[in-house]
Amino acid sequence: MEGEERPENVIYVGKKGVMSYVLAVVTQFNNGAQTVIIKARGKLISRAVDVAEIVRNRFVPEAKVGDIVIKTEELMSEDGNKSKVSAMEITLSK
């Protein structure tokens, strides 16, 4: 992810437990963010949906799901091969 901007209100869902990302999103809202964008790729997409649902249902009930975008991203592996992967972005807003 070198050189890629990571604005504070974007949470990238990776391989940690779901609650790590839930905490990250809740912290953004508690720090004053009005909007948090949850991003994930490939098999982690289902975890991103879990994160959004847990935040809404348990921690930030006033958060609404805004735009949900799906797209296909092209990844370049170390040996130069390209592969395609699905990606999703979920916008939560208070």
Add this chain to the structure above:
Amino acid sequence: MEGEERPENVIYVGKKGVMSYVLAVVTQFNNGAQTVIIKARGKLISRAVDVAEIVRNRFVPEAKVGDIVIKTEELMSEDGNKSKVSAMEITLSK
């Protein structure tokens, strides 16, 4: 799923390979459907996104992604325990 309606233009993504569901969606469009809804739960949500993206990028380029809905469903297991699972619906329209 007994007693549950399964309208023709809804494709439930399960544990088969991605291309099975891609074929099912493409067949619906070829049979005249203007809208196809792709539904999935839990870890299968990422497969549903793959299905939608492959349909759009390779087979039905005129299909647009409409509403994407995420929600939490409550499942009752055989021993009577309830558990919650994330669910997603992706609407594709020509």
